[in-house]
Amino acid sequence: MDYHLTLNWPDFIERYWQKRPVVLKRGFANFVDPISPDELAGLAMENEVDSRLVSHLDGKWQVSHGPFESYDHLDETNWSLLVQAVDHWHEPSAALMRPFRALPDWRIDDLMISFSVPGGGVGPHLDQYDVFIIQGTGRRRWRVGEKVPMKQHCPHPDLLQVDPFEGIIDEELEPGDILYIPPGFPHEGYSLENSLNYSVGFRAPSGRELFSGFADYILQRELGSQRYTDPDVPAREHPAEILPQEVDRLREMMQGLMNQPEQFQQWLGEFISQSRHELDVAPPEPPYQPDEIYDALQQGDKLARLGGLRVLKIGDDVFVNGEKIDSPHRPALNALAGNMVLESEHFGDALEDPSFLAMLAALVNSGYWFFEG
Known part of the structure; x- marks a missing residue:
């Protein structure tokens, strides 16, 4: 199925992208779910698929990770099934990503789909990446707070929740509505009835990830083998002292590795084109000539x-x-x-x-x- 997003992208980017959260009513007109709750539950039973069950009972949060063998133990309220990277495993769901190619491909990450029963959610939290949350079947209430420093706590090690917040958005989403949330804005959603939600997430690498990835590339290619030299080593009053010009030369050695355009471009292309989740790769048998x-x-x-x-x-x-x-x-x-x-x-x-x-x-x-x- 082809999905058509009713959105003025230049206006959206100018007013909201990485700036303010917004509800896009009927972002998808006449929205049709690409997947059923039963299909989603089936995916969560597969070894290769990343999935979670989150429940909130008697004031306690519980998280379990797939693959799941059965759902018979679940009640009719207060739980959510979340499945990551469904676009890798379910072709009709992958079509939901295409309208977002108005933004760069390298920034788009994956499609997470959740099925929630009444009261189901993951509590108040914030993300460090942009997300478009599309409402499918059912209704869900969403609250979004202002971007202010917030204390994170862990009622469960897998849930980085935040303290309660005052909402600047407080709305019920219906099928086809979209909630856009930039990084750092606390938010909380819970289902009012059985519902499906589709979260289009965006990749935002940290400096730590970039340095780690580039270091791996240097080691694999055996780059940076040139050693420090100082044929005119300067005298100093204290033998323990590292002189400023020596600090500069060491830093320049490291920067010199990144300042090689061809090597940096090769690393970046390899690094940023890798998926963070497994792909549903099925090589043809026999291979094509x-x-x-x-x-x-x-x-x-x-x-x-x-x-x-x-x-x-x-x-x-x-x-x-x-x-x-x-x-x-x-x-x-x-x-x-x-x-x-x-x-x-x-x-x-x-x-x-x-x-x-x-x-x-x-x-x-x-x-x-x-x-x-």
Whole structure:
């Protein structure tokens, strides 16, 4: 199904993006759920899928992690089932991400879906990333507070909740309504009836994550092996002293590694194109031969991108799930990055190049693209 978002993106970005929370009434007109509660519950029973059950009974919060074998022990109130990265595992749900491509692909993370019974929720909390929460079936009440320093506490180790707050938004959301919340605004939602919610989350790497990822890249590539030298080591009054110019030289050694544009771009493309959650990769059996790919495309078959696969472009370079794709056929690479579904015309004369066909076959045989059934 195609979802159409009724949103003026330039106006939204100017007024709200990373600035203020807002309720977008009927953001999706005539909204239809892409998944049922039973399908969601089935996904949460799979080993590869990240899921949680959160309940609040007698003033106590409880969290259990999937995979789940049964739900027979659950009452009719005060619990929520949350499943992460559903766009990786359920193709109809992945379609819900596409209207948000008005924002950069590299910033979009994944789709979390929750099913909640009356009273179900995860308590007052705040996130360090942007999120659009789409209301599906049912009704849910949401409160959002002002962005002020708030004390976090842990009624349960898996729930980083905050103290009660005064709401600047307090509304019931109905199917198709969307609540946008920037980072740092405390919020709380609880269901008024059985309901589905869809959270489109955005990636916001911390400096710590970036340094850690770059350090791993340096070690893997055996970069930075040049050692510190000081042929004109300066005299000093105290042997224990590290002189300012020595501190500067050491810092410059470290900065020099990041100030190599080609290496930095290669690392960034590999790092930022990797998914944080497992992909539902199913390599075809038997593998496709390049000429079979060619024939299928010429006959009008379409290649669809695997849900959750990150395909990103930096300059002329295209990265797929942590790997750079090498080819001189730039328009065809741009098509790979820009389109969720590909036809023969997207590739142009690149299909006549055996090396490009071999690369495309390798991507399909990795399970990253597949022919639509």
